[in-house]
């Protein structure tokens with residue numbers, strides 16, 4: 001009986017050791033997925049850009065359908081990302097008269113919108129499709 005018991009014990013110990021090894025290999029930390037790290041940063045940038053828009057653009061431009069109905073001096077930007085690439089958006093914001101010499105849209109230089117804010121603003125505008 002004692003031989004049976006000790007062999008059961010040995011088998012159990014062996015099983016536990018194997019499980020521990022298997023568990024260890026699964027628990028080994030893998031590389032963090034870049035998607036998970038990138039998402040919150042992008043969301044933060046879009047949120048920051050939305051604030052820049054509210055402060056500097058919303059007086060003249062609608063970003064939502066209901067704002068568009070209200071009517072503003074500038075064209076609605078509700079779908080701006082459909083027809084403008086980020087580089088074109090930035091060019092328009094930095095120098096509106098280049099594409100339209102008669103534009104009433106003011107130019108926003110780096111004093112008005114620093115590079116970091118511009119990046120956030122473009123990230124926000126890129127969500128308007």
Ligand code: HEC
Pocket residue numbers: 053056057058059060061073074075077080084089092093096099100103104105106108121
């Ligand atoms: C004083 C009003 C005014 C302000 C403030 C203003 N805009 Fe404009 N914007 C206009 C007008 C008017 C036009 C259309 C004439 C033109 O093409 O310049 C325009 C055009 C644009 C266009 C091109 C849209 C199209 O349909 O071709 C973009 C993009 C744009 N504005 C983005 C912005 C952003 C982003 C801001 C804030 C940083 C801003 N504008 C601030 C008046 C304004």
